[in-house]
Every structure is written in C-alpha cells, then in structure tokens.
Amino acid sequence: MSDTVIRIRNLHKRFGDLHVVKGVDLDIQRGERIAIIGASGSGKSTILRCLNFMELPTEGTIELDGKVLGRDARTNGGGARVYAEAELCDVRARVGMVFQQFNLFPHMTVLENVMEGPITVKRRPRDAARSHAAEQLAKVGLQDKLDVYPAKLSGGQQQRVAIARALAMDPEVLLFDEPTSSLDPELVGEVLRVIHALAEEGRTMLLVTHELGFAYHFADRVVFIADGVVHESGTADEVLKNPKRERTQAFLARFVERAF
C-alpha cells in the first residue's frame, strides 16, 4: 500500500514571460527522501518552492494528504487555481522549509526564533513551546546557544537554528532549498550531518542540492530536473551512477570536472 503525502500534477510556473516549470508530475511517499538536482536555472528550486506555496503555481495541482489544494478559478479546469491565505498558512505550517539564506529573525534569540511558529501560528502555551523548542535545538546540537542572537553565530550554526525552527512546527514534510550553498566549505559538514540524522528518523524530506556526494547517500530517489521538467528519476544508483539519458550524463560529467 502506498502512502502518498504530496502528489503534484502538471505543475507549471511562469514569471511573466519566463516559463520556469513546464509540467511536472511527482508523487512523494511518506518517509521518502528525495534529492532534486539540476543545473542553475533549471527550475528545481521553483518546484520546491511551489510545494509549500512560497510561489503560487501558474497551472496544475498539488495534493497534500489526499486533498487537492486551492479551488478552481475557471469552469474549464485549466490555469491558475485560487488559494485562500488561511489554507496556504495551514499548508506551510505542515510543510517546513529551510532556505539557502537561513532567514532567521535577527531581533529574536535562537530560542525565540524556534518558539515563534509554535506560539504565533499553533497557539501553543509558552512553556510547552519553550521546552519543545529547546528539544529541537538540542537535536541540532545547539543546546548551549539558546539565548544568543543569530548574528553571533556562524553560518553553519545559523542554518542549524533554521532547521530547528522548521522542526518545531512538527512538519509532515521538510523541504531544503540548497541548505549548504551559502556556507563556507568547512561549515557544510555540520549541516549535512544534521540533515542526515533527520533522514534516519524516517522523515519525509526533499532536498535541492549541488552536493551530489551527499545526495547519493541521503536519497531514496534522485530527480534530475532540466528545462523545467523531470528529465530523469530513479534510485541514487540509477541516476547518479548509471544515468540513462544523455543530458543527465552531461550534467554529472561537468560536475565531476568542476569538483576536481
């Protein structure tokens, strides 16, 4: 029996005249770990950002736990759907996201950053939110930084706070949008170790990354995006070791050249 958390059908995203995502279908099973790879500008981040509606799809449907989100604007069924803010906020509370740029709140301490969602969005009592937030921070190894402001932390530590902030919402799905791309090389490891530990817990995770080595160990499934569509998809071995399609091979080859 398959347990699909997210089902994407015919996803399109246009920014003005720019057609970035051109019809993506993807089913995400509960507990599945998916790595999304592809060249810059291929549309991989945009696809991820549509899953928690940081970007509103121009066309197509996204289904969460069997429920198609938004409502039809037109009778013929095509085009953009209409989404109510309340529904989008609910989805975003259930689908967590970690950004390349951390996006921590600089006027709040580490602990306050992590407590903010549970308190304001989930209306949790303060004490419960505090201990829950402290647990998440312990999980990412920052139990001794609770009262520090983000500006005092290294990039790797900031990104771990951002991960704890997403975890504090108890999300069903976690999205990582190039979480290590803005980090100094020596800080990448600590963040990847945290992501790996989360993967071991059996969480449903999608990761957009350029760290192909990590993607190989992390992912149940690797999805290669090119020109706004899923170009090749399969297990890490299938896509990264034995890619069938020329475009995937070329992308991987270029990567190896660049890495050495």
Added chain:
Amino acid sequence: MDYTWDFRVVVDGFPLLLRGVVVTVELWVVAFTIGLLLGFAISLARIAQRPWLNMPAIGFVEVFRNTPVLIQLIWFYYAFPIVLGQQLTPFVAAVLALTLNTAAYCAEIFRGGIVSIERGQWEGAKAIGMTRSMTMRRIVVPQVMKRMLPAFTNRGIELAKVTSLASLLAVNELMYQGRLLSSTYYRPLEILTAVALVYLVLIYPGSYLSARLERRLAARD
C-alpha cells in the same frame, strides 16, 4: 549695548508658563500618538499594490509634506470649518493639522523601514505558516522600529517645536503664554529666553532617552 536684564517677570509669569506647558504637552502627545498610528496605516496603503489604496496615500503624504505647517494650521482653523459647516476650537484645529502633518512624515518613515526589511524575513515567517499580518506585527514592525528610532526621535523633536505655531490660532500653549507675558510686561527678551529654556528642558530628556535606547538596542546585534 546697555540693556538691563530683569528676570523677575519670568518668576512672576512662571505659573502661566507652566499652564502653557501642559497644553503644549497635550498637543504633542495627541498629535504624535495618533500621527504614528495613522502614519502606519497610511504607509500600509502606500505600499499596497492596488491603486485605489496607494494613490490617495501618496496624495495625502505629498500635500502635507510639501506645504508649510503654518498654512495647514491656519487652513484647518479658518477654511476647514467652511467645508465642514462646523466651527472648530483652536485646540482641535491645531491637533488636526499637527496630527495629519505628523502622520504624513511618519508614513514615509514607516514605508522606508518596511521596504528596507529583506524579502528573506517575509519568507522565513511565511515558511512557518505566519500570515501577512502576523509577520508585520511580530517580525517586520519590531525590526522597523529599531531602525526607525532615530527618524521618529527627530520627528518627535520637530513636532514638539512646531506645536509653538499653534499660538497663532490662540491655542494657549507655551509659546502663546510667552507672547502674552511679553506684551503684558514689555520684557520679550527675558520671557522668550525663558520659554526657549523651558522647551529645552521639555525636549532634551526625550532625545537623551531615545539615544540611550538606541545604544541598548544596537548592543544586541
């Protein structure tokens, strides 16, 4: 120059000046409080996408920023009642003019502040399920206030001094009482010097406290 200063008139007139201080403080508190709130609302309208919201806001700000406060005061006392069909007391007319003028300046300060908050802050808040209004209240405004504190301090100081123009509408605030005393005792130099000192004593603690608050907030980063 032989002028014999005689500050006894100041001592005699001091109770009257203090009554003026009360009215000055009232003008300031009302105009600044409502001006801040109204200014915030106008700044939201100003950054809205919809033209029917942002066009009136832009018009309001430009009219009040680009005309003399003195004319605004006179206009609200003499012209506005004709439009309204209802006479206003000098105090109410002064409050109206000063509040709207302050709102226009505060709207621009808020707008500048809100726009200066990086998109990532909105995204970070959005990603944990916060609504736009939650984000405004919990994430944007607290950071804006900190950045805007110097600008609001300036505005507050400016307003405290501009309240003196209300004396022209015969609002019995500090400046009005000073002028009244001057014409009664024919000692304008002593009295205006004293009035200036009273303004200094009134305003300086505010700017001192604001500077301290600024340093304390800056120490957090």
